[in-house]
Amino acid sequence: MVKQDWRYLLFLLLSHHPHERLHRTIHIQIKKKNVYLCARCTGTFIGIISIIIANVLGLKIPVSLYFPLIAILPLVATTDWFTQSAKLRESTNKIRIFSGFLLGISQGLILLSLLTGLYIIFLLALGAFALYIFSIYLIAAKTKCLDSYLNELTHSKSNSPIES
Numbered sequence: 191m192v193k194q195d196w197r198y199l200l201f202l203l204l205s206h207h208p209h210e211r212l213h214r215t216i217h218i219q220i221k222k223k224n225v226y227l228c229a230r231c232t233g234t235f236i237g238i239i240s241i242i243i244a245n246v247l248g249l250k251i252p253v254s255l256y257f258p259l260i261a262i263l264p265l266v267a268t269t270d271w272f273t274q275s276a277k278l279r280e281s282t283n284k285i286r287i288f289s290g291f292l293l294g295i296s297q298g299l300i301l302l303s304l305l306t307g308l309y310i311i312f313l314l315a316l317g318a319f320a321l322y323i324f325s326i327y328l329i330a331a332k333t334k335c336l337d338s339y340l341n342e343l344t345h346s347k348s349n350s351p352i353e354s
Contacts, residue, residue, distance in 0.1 A: 195261055204228065208342045214286065229283040230267060230290035237294020238301065241302070245302055253308065256299050260315045263296040275335040 204216045205226040215226040244250075251259070267289035274281045303311040306332075330336035 201226065203340075204232070206344075210342070214281075214283065216287075219304035229286035230271070230293070233290025234267075234294035235290075235295065236287075237291040237296075238298040239294075241295050241298030243303065246318065251299065253311070256303055257314055257318075259271050260296045260299050260311075261318045263292040264319075267293040268322060268326060272329060272335070275330065275339065276333055294332075310317065 193249045204286075205212070206228045207214050207226070212226055214229055216229050216232055218225050218227065269282050270285055271278050283286040300312060303309075303315060327336070330339075
């Protein structure tokens, strides 16, 4: 792979958006280099870190709420992503970060269930996430959202904001 391809790959790993959709990212500058972070993924990371820090500090969520939260919290991010991808509306970065945060709490609870030996909850959570992924795939394939998204990514490489 040439250097430009690696830069574009890194750009896509961090932003997940073609240059026409950079308004869906958080722009930061590090040593005169532009970095674009996916807004929803940033919220997800903050949610995961928050739930782990809260747990370490003793602010524990009752185990009986783990699975309901794991199953329900991703609905916000899923709904926001789908309605935006289906071009029913345009989301905002505030909504993306918030929905990502809720998704991150859910993912953090999955991680905590694994780390604390709650293997049944962990396996149920994996099943719930598998259902989410499968449902999203079916809806995206049926509505052509997936094709549209992949088409945008492949056709925008030549216009990417990656610095040489």
